[in-house]
Amino acid sequence: MSEIYFGFSIAQTNPILHKALAPDAPNRKQLAQGVADIHPVLLCEALYAFLFDTDSTIIAHATRMLKELPDDTLEEVFAFPYAIPQVMDYIARGRFKSPGLMPRIALHPRTHDVTVQYVVENRADLTLLSEIADHAHLLRRNPALIRIIREHPLANEPLRKKVNALVPPWEALPAELRGHLPEDAPINVRLSIVQGLLPLEPDAFVHLLFHLFFDPERVVSTAAQDALRDLPDDTLLAAARSGRAAAALDYLARKHLERSQWEKASAQQKERSIAFLSRLLDNEHVLDETVAFIARETDRIALLEKIMGNEERLRRAPEIFHALRMNYLTPPERLATIAALNPAFPEIERDYREVWAPILPKMSEEGEALDFEEVAFDPEFIEEDPESSKKRLHEISSEKKQTLTMRIYKMSNLKKQILARRGNRIVREIIMQMQNTILHECLLSNPRITVEEVGKIAADRLVADEIIRQIANNREWTKHYNIRLTLVLNPKTPVTISLKYVNQLMEQDLAKVGKNKNIPAVVSATAMKLWKQKKRLRR
Template identity: 30%
Template sequence: MSTTPSASASTANQPVPAPPPGCPINAEFLPPNMRKHVDPAAPPPLRMMAAKALVPLAPSDMLGALFMLTFDADAGVRETATKTAAALPDRFSAGLRDENVAAPVLGWFLTLLRAKDVYAEMLVLNPTTPDEAVAEVARDCSQKIAEIIGQNQLRVLRHEGIVRNLCTNPNASAALLDNVCDFAVRSGVIGADIPQMQAARVRVFGPQAAPPEPGPTAEEILQEFQDVVATDKPEDENAPPIEEAKKLSLTQRIMKMSIAQKIKLATLGNKEARSFLIRDTNKLVCTAVIRSPRITDGEVLSCATNKAVNEEVLRIIYSSREFTKNYKIKMALLKNPKLPLSVGIKFLGTLRENDIKDLSRDKNVPSSLQGMAKKMLEKKNEPKKEDK
């Protein structure tokens, strides 16, 4: 049966139902006609259908629906959703790899499926899975999963609990722990109470050598940024002209930070801190900036526009449904010569015709993409020419 345009538009404009109490996500990710299956106000049989995975949902959407239903007011729905998730049907496992699935959903599934290596691997490799959940699994996971966790350098530096728990995992090999701890020590992680980190410090710096100066901490730099912003009041004509000197000093101080502290600052810091760190030459640091939960659309737009941006940062932006929902970000990406042609072609199909015309004439757009925009316009106009 086909849906009439008016009915389709009516469904799309329906408000997103409120989530069950305590649930950290809402049903916005679901197709509008499927939101009734997680709506607390819907009849229980509708919710039970989703709890049994009997509704036609994409894998990523099914994961979110099952998670939401574990907060349902009906105990039967809650228990059924948990059982379905714990025995996750293979047809839904691809959703565990999807970076656009909400972090709380992935964290919950990792806790639930941690004993199944095939699923745990997908989840620890998914950059959206919360570090806290990965750290918890690192405590007792299999050797294979421990190896995968230890190879993720950004996580290791972003969350010290991962190193700490790997070091207590009886399944983690000595070679893995040596490599992880050596890398952590070189990057500025202290871990003074972890025996393996103490041993790594001796290996890296020698038994007598003092470790290098750790540099400023993320907390210290954040406080200094707050002090600068507090005195940076353009409306105050009598403010002392030391603003630029302070900013220069902050730049120099950030350059002296360890990689681990820069990543902490990138993750938890303010907009001013991120504007410094996104230009860092270390890929782990600028990646931590773009993955910061505090980053704004304006900052992402600035990165998408920047032709010198790190390619991994750009990949994270164009792979994110959340970021590319913003039309301005999508347009900026299309003008960035580093955007892969295959991604650009996909984005072109979502643009307004006037914007496609502009791109086909814009000399700032890469020639290959410009050519595709022209072909799209020619194809659209072909039927009109035939009619004439």
């Protein structure tokens, strides 16, 4: 489906999922297939964790589920403030038919800069570019976004002016650095600084590099970006102690945390980034928001321990406690101790629990999460033996039909969607009668759906246009004559699709279509013209 940028492990998921994700869990295959009545937020965490499983079947199921999850389900996930950034990155890189998800992803508070940059470069329209430009903090902490938007083919002059206004002025540089970089310095002087040709202290060098990252000349900006990425170890670690380059250190912290979790990074690259982050956490001048970012997103216990050990910073910065609370790797017993440091912390804890309350599954009397085995689907909904597969809904008893229908209607939207993809024929007929576009999309992705069932959906005059298009774009279905005829006879079918198939109709059906007053006039007129031509040729 898409490139996996960020690595992941079971430990990085909500603890409530750990038992179900374990290699010996009895229902992990069901979970990988999405057949579990859990909130989409938890389902996405589980599916992403399964992408790193050792079982190729589990990986295949999880990959397919992440590809097939309806957009409105993912909208719900990305509206959740604690959605994990790894899933958002994966969806951004793979869901090319889901442009509506991109604003949610790009503007989510947990989305990594590398993901925002990918969306801006590859998935953004003018509206989204303008929305991102309104979030000045995103562009100020990652100057690459200013350059990309400025050079974007869709960007207009007002948008370019807006992002250019975010470039820090020369006067923002400390006085001692302005002597190295005059306000009107020519390109060759700016490039000489980027190339390290001036005798500068590491923190001064990094500070100037970050300033030149905003440079209006692309050659200077990209050279500064590359230099920041490839800083020698001694320069990088020395800069981590800087007391005057907080913005540059925030940028480097985000880049190195991303690199420490990058799936393609070598062990040496990851450890180099962790060493920098560890050194950075010893610097009292680092911004609290930088420490909070590391606390929220790191997968290294050693970094968390370092953050939790700095009681002075914790007391003054409630956002760091909140970030630690969001990180599933933070030991609960340590959180309880830290909560006593600041009277605001217990309130943060209550707010956090309130946000999660609607998401978490029911708890047992012992306070443990229910096994997914207990919320899995009844086999009556899924299994399809040869006899039952021949039955129609009207052939079963009215009592059983009413019972099945009511059970399905009472399900959550997510469970209905999963059931539509996995259910047997009787279940599919019940769901087919629900006028719900997303459920119809799910039905069409059910591998057991028959051509006859597709024909019923294609004939439905209340079905959404996108469902008609989905059927028309499937060659396995449209190779059947009855499907093509049904599409032509449905007034909801787009004219371009109807005209494509009207030329393939038999003479007797052309006459029927030509006399049909419910379909677009251009379609019936074309059919009548073709019918007359065939009738004339037959004489």
